[in-house]
Amino acid sequence: MATFQEARSFLEGEFWEKDSSMVATAAKNPSVSQQNDAYRLSRILDSDGFTALLFLFIPLLILGALKFYPVVFNLVISFTNYDLSPNFRFVGLRNYQEILTNDVYLKAIRNTLLYVVGTVPIGTFLSLFIATLLNQGIRGRLFFRTAFYLPVVTLVAATALVWRWIMNPQGGLANTALDSLGLPGLGWLTDPNTAMLSLVVITLWGGIGGNMVIFLAGLQGIPSELYEAAEIDGARAWQSFFYITIPMLSPVTLFVVVTYTIAIFRSFGLIFMLTQGGPSLSTNTLVWEVYQTAFGYLRFGLGAAISVVLLLTILLLSIPMRLFQGEDF
Amino acid sequence: MTSDLSRRTFLKFAGYTGVALGLAACAPAATPSTGAAPNAGAAAPAAEPVKLLVTMVDYFDSTKEALDQQILPAFAEIHPEITVDINYTAWNKYNEELTTAFAGGVTPDLMQGGAIFVPQFAYRDWILPLDDYIETADEWNWEDFMPSTRDDVTIDGQVLAIPYRLDVRTPWYREDLLAEVGYTAPPATWAELREMAKAATIRDGDEFVRTGFHFPPNTINWQNDFQVFVALLAAAGGKLLNEDNTQSLLAEPESLETADFLRTLVLEDQSAMYPPFENQGELSALHTGKGVLTISNEGPEIAARLYAPETLPLLKAAPPAANKEARTHVWINKFFISKLTTKPDATWALLQFITLPEQLAIYTGSFNSLAPRISLADADFVTENMRVMAKAAETATVYPKYHRMAEIFRPTAQALEAILRGEKSVEVAMQEAADAVNNILAE
Numbered sequence: 179m180a181t182f183q184e185a186r187s188f189l190e191g192e193f194w195e196k197d198s199s200m201v202a203t204a205a206k207n208p209s210v211s212q213q214n215d216a217y218r219l220s221r222i223l224d225s226d227g228f229t230a231l232l233f234l235f236i237p238l239l240i241l242g243a244l245k246f247y248p249v250v251f252n253l254v255i256s257f258t259n260y261d262l263s264p265n266f267r268f269v270g271l272r273n274y275q276e277i278l279t280n281d282v283y284l285k286a287i288r289n290t291l292l293y294v295v296g297t298v299p300i301g302t303f304l305s306l307f308i309a310t311l312l313n314q315g316i317r318g319r320l321f322f323r324t325a326f327y328l329p330v331v332t333l334v335a336a337t338a339l340v341w342r343w344i345m346n347p348q349g350g351l352a353n354t355a356l357d358s359l360g361l362p363g364l365g366w367l368t369d370p371n372t373a374m375l376s377l378v379v380i381t382l383w384g385g386i387g388g389n390m391v392i393f394l395a396g397l398q399g400i401p402s403e404l405y406e407a408a409e410i411d412g413a414r415a416w417q418s419f420f421y422i423t424i425p426m427l428s429p430v431t432l433f434v435v436v437t438y439t440i441a442i443f444r445s446f447g448l449i450f451m452l453t454q455g456g457p458s459l460s461t462n463t464l465v466w467e468v469y470q471t472a473f474g475y476l477r478f479g480l481g482a483a484i485s486v487v488l489l490l491t492i493l494l495l496s497i498p499m500r501l502f503q504g505e506d507f
Numbered sequence: 508m509t510s511d512l513s514r515r516t517f518l519k520f521a522g523y524t525g526v527a528l529g530l531a532a533c534a535p536a537a538t539p540s541t542g543a544a545p546n547a548g549a550a551a552p553a554a555e556p557v558k559l560l561v562t563m564v565d566y567f568d569s570t571k572e573a574l575d576q577q578i579l580p581a582f583a584e585i586h587p588e589i590t591v592d593i594n595y596t597a598w599n600k601y602n603e604e605l606t607t608a609f610a611g612g613v614t615p616d617l618m619q620g621g622a623i624f625v626p627q628f629a630y631r632d633w634i635l636p637l638d639d640y641i642e643t644a645d646e647w648n649w650e651d652f653m654p655s656t657r658d659d660v661t662i663d664g665q666v667l668a669i670p671y672r673l674d675v676r677t678p679w680y681r682e683d684l685l686a687e688v689g690y691t692a693p694p695a696t697w698a699e700l701r702e703m704a705k706a707a708t709i710r711d712g713d714e715f716v717r718t719g720f721h722f723p724p725n726t727i728n729w730q731n732d733f734q735v736f737v738a739l740l741a742a743a744g745g746k747l748l749n750e751d752n753t754q755s756l757l758a759e760p761e762s763l764e765t766a767d768f769l770r771t772l773v774l775e776d777q778s779a780m781y782p783p784f785e786n787q788g789e790l791s792a793l794h795t796g797k798g799v800l801t802i803s804n805e806g807p808e809i810a811a812r813l814y815a816p817e818t819l820p821l822l823k824a825a826p827p828a829a830n831k832e833a834r835t836h837v838w839i840n841k842f843f844i845s846k847l848t849t850k851p852d853a854t855w856a857l858l859q860f861i862t863l864p865e866q867l868a869i870y871t872g873s874f875n876s877l878a879p880r881i882s883l884a885d886a887d888f889v890t891e892n893m894r895v896m897a898k899a900a901e902t903a904t905v906y907p908k909y910h911r912m913a914e915i916f917r918p919t920a921q922a923l924e925a926i927l928r929g930e931k932s933v934e935v936a937m938q939e940a941a942d943a944v945n946n947i948l949a950e
Contacts, residue, residue: 262606263631282917370928456924458921458924459921473603474913475913476606
């Protein structure tokens with residue numbers, strides 16, 4: 179088996195240096211040259227480095243075809259008016275200009291940010307809060323953990339159907355509850371003023387369990403000696419929480435915030451099932467707009483540009499988060 | 508006996524094999540025929556076994572039964588060499604499926620399409636022209652298809668699809684609920700429609716108990732009011748685009764009048780609820796008695812037959828309510844053959860067979876829908892309501908043959924939504940929509 183160093187020396191040309199004297203002899207005598215070529219070829223084919231490359235070829239091919247090619251292709255067509263017709267052409271930055279000047283796309287950017295801002299902080303806080311509660315020795319802990327995690331393993335389609343029924347303005351559970359409290363019913367997903375809020379509520383319901391499990395794992399990794407020492411020093415529960423739990427959980431929190439943010443940016447299923455970007459474009463996010471533009475209107479060039487904007491937005495938010503933390507994760 | 512096969516040789520051999528297989532897997536598939544000269548009117552080659560893939564999106568369970576038990580077995584008797592695989596899919600993911608299929612170069616041989624598919628696909632050169640086939644298919648009789656439907660599938664002089672269903676929008680009403688408020692006949696004009704809707708509306712404070720006019724709800728938000736708007740626009744003598752598809756007509760008086768009529772129903776008279784009552788399963792407000800009048804295709808009758816037969820005698824279709832003219836709009840659904848098919852003759856044989864009068868009657872009759880063939884106007888499955896709709900289809904408008912119609916729907920629907928929610932005036936909203944559409948047309 180080729181070691182890493184062997185493969186590296188092969189790639190860096192050490193092999194060729196060793197054979198340089200043979201090459202010099204071959205230059206004077208053609209038959210020797212042919213023998214040397216064959217010898218050199220057989221050395222290459224026999225080398226561990228070549229074997230390593232051979233085995234790497236397929237994974238690299240798959241990685242390139244399935245990961246890099248689509249990203250590069252997407253980037254390239256974002257500068258074209260590609261619409262699956264044979265007559266597409268390069269349009270420079272026109273797609274990006276359209277995104278930054280057209281009200282529909284600007285609204286999609288605003289909605290996406292609103293969706294993220296409405297979901298991630300509250301969702302992270304609630305996940306941590308519930309994880310902290312369920313990390314205590316309370317009765318029925320396993321039941322509650324399972325209950326909070328269940329939405330994560332529930333199909334989006336099923337979730338959407340149930341919530342559609344709950345939020346049905348005519349006789350849905352939510353309005354019935356409001357009615358019993360003497361409050362007026364809401365339009366929920368059918369009212370532009372409440373549709374995004376409703377979507378945030380449903381997303382929070384579906385996402386808290388997953389993050390809760392990550393926080394639970396983090397909480398259980400904090401050495402109990404720290405809490406014992408704090409207790410001996412007279413620290414109160416809230417002090418232990420803020421001065422031990424929160425700092426010790428910061429890498430986990432960062433992980434949750436970053437992955438949750440990315441997940442919300444890319445969230446599609448609920449919007450597809452529940453609102454399709456409506457009413458009045460109030461839940462029209464960048465991801466929905468990519469789908470609508472590319473597959474609804476077949477404007478793949480513009481759709482690609484929107485997805486690049488989405489990617490850049492995610493990067494712009496994720497990089498400062500990482501820099502702020504100052505740690506690898 | 509010792510083996511010469513060392514571990515290294517074995518690994519290397521495995522590596523070579525892997526690379527070879529990998530490269531073989533990445534090799535392009537055999538190039539499909541992209542313009543096979545059709546063997547006009549001919550059936551599939553006699554002995555050569557052929558397998559066709561068909562994608563259907565317009566069906567009910569009864570349609571599947573009709574295809575499996577009647578249409579395809581009858582086709583197999585004539586063409587035993589052709590086997591047919593049907594992929595049933597849904598409208599809400601259909602565009603995505605077909606787009607991906609064409610982009611990947613692997614498409615069904617025959618597929619169904621909605622009202623605006625043909626220009627969109629023709630622009631991309633995805634559809635096989637059918638003129639040569641039609642020319643020699645005398646008994647099949649192209650002339651039997653309603654003229655407006657033939658025109659709808661003809662682009663630049665080429666026939667690119669075969670219509671199979673008329674999706675006509677006409678007024679529907681609950682006869683009993685209109686009678687309750689003293690009307691024994693459906694509205695013949697917009698003024699009567701408004702008057703009846705107002706009279707039939709029942710409210711309990713701010714809450715609607717019954718809406719005089721009901722917008723048919725749809726899983727796709729923008730279609731609620733847009734489809735009604737397009738149907739009424741025809742009665743107002745209006746159109747979405749000018750003749751050469753270079754100018755939006757949304758800010759023209761006819762469009763403004765139509766949008767204002769809908770605004771009046773919702774905001775002024777408060778005889779229509781917006782957004783409307785949601786369906787209860789497959790049953791709309793008309794079935795549950797919460798709605799009295801609507802503008803719809805044959806959906807109410809189909810749903811009543813399947814899920815609420817007691818309402819069937821109470822649901823009536825009416826001729827289009829007239830404004831400038833008694834006219835409505837029709838969505839024409841059609842079959843088309845992929846230009847990427849490698850079996851154009853066999854595919855045409857199937858398409859020709861399915862759209863023969865007797866087979867089309869079985870297909871459209873399986874869900875009581877209107878067929879575009881004139882000879883089927885009085886078929887056994889045609890109900891009295893369908894006759895009313897078929898009559899309306901004769902003069903109905905169709906969509907402009909413009910390849911970006913789907914994009915044009917959006918600003919129009921947005922404008923209507925803003926009007927009906929009282930967010931913008933008719934003039935402002937429709938002018939904005941017209942500007943947005945003109946921008947699309949100018950590109």
